Amino acid sequence: xxxxxxxxxxxxxxxxxxxxxxxxxxxxxxxxxxxxxVQVYARSTDKDRTLMSAESMLSGLFPPESNNLTSPLxxxxxxxxxxxxxxxxxxxxxxxxxxxxxxxxxxxxxxxxEVFISFMEDNANATSAIxxxxxxxxxxxxxxxxxxxxxxxxxxxxxxxxxxxxxPEFVASKLYDLVTPYSEMFWKLWTEVLTEKLxxxxxxxLLHELKERVVRAVNETDDIKLVLLSGHDTTLAGILTxxxxxxxxxxxxxxxxxxxxxxxxxxxYEVTLxxxxxxxxxxxxxxxxxxxxxxxxxxxxKLNQTxxxxxxxxxxxxxxxx
Numbered sequence: 026x027x028x029x030x031x032x033x034x035x036x037x038x039x040x041x042x043x044x045x046x047x048x049x050x051x052x053x054x055x056x057x058x059x060x061x062x063v064q065v066y067a068r069s070t071d072k073d074r075t076l077m078s079a080e081s082m083l084s085g086l087f088p089p090e091s092n093n094l095t096s097p098l099x100x101x102x103x104x105x106x107x108x109x110x111x112x113x114x115x116x117x118x119x120x121x122x123x124x125x126x127x128x129x130x131x132x133x134x135x136x137x138x139e140v141f142i143s144f145m146e147d148n149a150n151a152t153s154a155i156x157x158x159x160x161x162x163x164x165x166x167x168x169x170x171x172x173x174x175x176x177x178x179x180x181x182x183x184x185x186x187x188x189x190x191x192x193p194e195f196v197a198s199k200l201y202d203l204v205t206p207y208s209e210m211f212w213k214l215w216t217e218v219l220t221e222k223l224x225x226x227x228x229x230x231l232l233h234e235l236k237e238r239v240v241r242a243v244n245e246t247d248d249i250k251l252v253l254l255s256g257h258d259t260t261l262a263g264i265l266t267x268x269x270x271x272x273x274x275x276x277x278x279x280x281x282x283x284x285x286x287x288x289x290x291x292x293x294y295e296v297t298l299x300x301x302x303x304x305x306x307x308x309x310x311x312x313x314x315x316x317x318x319x320x321x322x323x324x325x326x327k328l329n330q331t332x333x334x335x336x337x338x339x340x341x342x343x344x345x346x347x
Contacts, residue, residue, distance in 0.1 A: 026073070026074040026077035026078055026081070027187055029186075029187060030074070030077070030078065030081070030278060030279065031077065031081045032081075033278065033279035033303065034078050034079075034081035034082040034085065034279055035081050035082070035084055035085040036085060036303065037082045037085060037279060037281055037301070038081065038082040038083060038084060038085020038086035038087075039085040039086070040085075040301065041082075041085075041086050041251075042058070042085065042086045042087070042088075045251065046058045052285075054250050054251060055250055056250050056251055058087075058090075059087060059090055059102075060083075060087040060102050060104055062104075062105070063248040063249070064248060064249060064250045064251065065083075065087075065104070065249065065250070065251045065252075065253070066107070066249050066251070066252050066253070067079050067083060067104065067105065067106045067107065067252075067253040067254075067255070068106065068107040068108065068116070068117070068252075068253070068254050068255070069106050069107070069108050069117070069254070069255035069256070070108065070111055070114055070117045070118060070255065070256050070257065070260075071108045071109060071110050071111045071114065072111065072257075075255045075256060075257065076106055076108065076255070078255050078279075079106045079253060079255035080104070080106060082253065082255070083102075083104045083106070083253065084101055084102070087102045087104060088102065089101050089102045090102075106255070111123075115230045116230055116231055116234060116254070117231065117254060117255075117256040117257075117260050118256075118257075118259075118260070119227050119228065119231075119256065119257060119258075119259035119260040119261070119262055119263030119264070120227065120257075120259040120263070121226055121227070124226060126222070126226060127223065127226045127227075130220070130222060130223055130226075131218075131223060132168040134218045134219075134220060134223070135168055135214060135218050136167060136168055138214070138217055138218045140213070140217050141171075141210070141214065141217070141218070144206075144210050145167050145170075145171065148206065148207075151203050151206075152170065152174065154198065154203060155174055155177065155200065155203050155204055158194060158195065158198045158200050158203075159177055159195075159200065161173050161174070161177065171207060171210075171211075174204055174207045175204070175207050175208050175211045177200070177204050178201075178204040178205060178207060178208040179208070181195070181200065181201045181204065182201075182208070185201065186278065208275065209274075209275075212262065212273050212274055212275045213273040214273075215262045215263075215266050215271055215273060216266065216271055216272070216273040217273075219266055224263075224266055224267050224329070225267075227259075227262075227263030227264075227266060227267060228263035228264040228265075228266060228267030228268070229267060229329070231254075231260070231263070231264050231267075232264060232267050232268065232328070232329060235264075235284055236325070236326055238252055239286055239296060239322070239325065242286050243286070243294055243322065258275055258276050258280075261276045261280065261282055262275075262276070264282065265282070265310075267329050268298065268310075268312055268313075268328060268329065269312065269313040269328070269329070270298065270310040270311070270312060270313075276300075276302075277302055277303075279302065279303065280300060280301070280302045281300070281301045281302070282298070282299075282300055283297075283298070283299050283300070283301060284296065284297070284298055285297050285298075285299070287319065293321065294321070294322050295318065295319040295320065295321060296319055296320045296321075296322070296325040297309065297318065297319035297320075298310040298312055298319075312324075312325070312328060313328065314327065314328070
């Protein structure tokens with residue numbers, strides 16, 4: 026994780042500290058200003074950058090306090106972040122390429138999709154130019170070719186985001202501009218081609234986990250008040266698609282999706298879904314079949330309720346020990 030990424034997640038942590046630990050605010054979550062392990066649970070995919078993202082956010086959420094420091098040399102509050110090896114990650118891998126069902130089904134349905142077919146045909150000249158400048162060899166398999174080009178975009182986007190100097194030939198050929206539509210198409214495919222089976226593989230297990238967490242919170246059978254899950258842009262695309270609110274646009278770095286459980290003045294519970302990104306205005310999603318303000322418990326538990334059994338069966342048979 027870059028220094029910029031660490032700073033962004035530190036600010037995210039400070040945002041949630043202000044949002045959740047101040048008893049005077051309606052968003053007060055009942056968690057202490059200093060870390061208590063029974064109140065907070067953090068989990069990340071087994072990637073350096075996502076582990077560091079979680080650690081950075083937790084550092085902003087629970088900055089070191091004098092009464093928690095073990096020595097004058099301690100300048101941070103250690104907080105555990107749980108993880109499992111990525112090939113066996115059932116919860117946070119929004120694009121489980123290690124799963125044969127995903128790896129086979131996604132290219133199959135994409136290659137038959139009229140929007141994708143038209144895109145590749147309309148951009149044939151751009152594809153040739155990209156391959157010539159980048160040196161990436163041509164692939165007759167259109168899905169592999171498309172994936173290679175989106176990988177070029179990912180590299181260039183990362184370099185531009187961190188103010189790295191691009192190769193002169195990349196700048197002269199406007200390579201970044203050439204590959205950008207391919208990335209935009211990749212994210213659009215989440216709304217265009219994901220079947221119910223693929224949605225189950227992408228976000229079904231995570232949706233089930235969120236529902237289980239809500240049940241435990243309502244029944245007060247768990248002391249944990251804040252669950253922090255650190256994943257990837259595909260993780261966010263997967264769960265937002267499974268919940269029926271994804272817009273097909275890549276989420277920016279350090280974006281946070283918040284699922285919150287509220288107890289209203291009437292005593293009824295409501296589940297809300299929103300997106301926080303740095304200084305941008307908070308985006309509140311209206312989930313299918315729910316009110317603009319959120320979902321009742323009944324409405325929330327009806328959301329894509331068939332996805333978890335399918336995802337459990339398919340993932341356990343192809344990649345993950347659940």
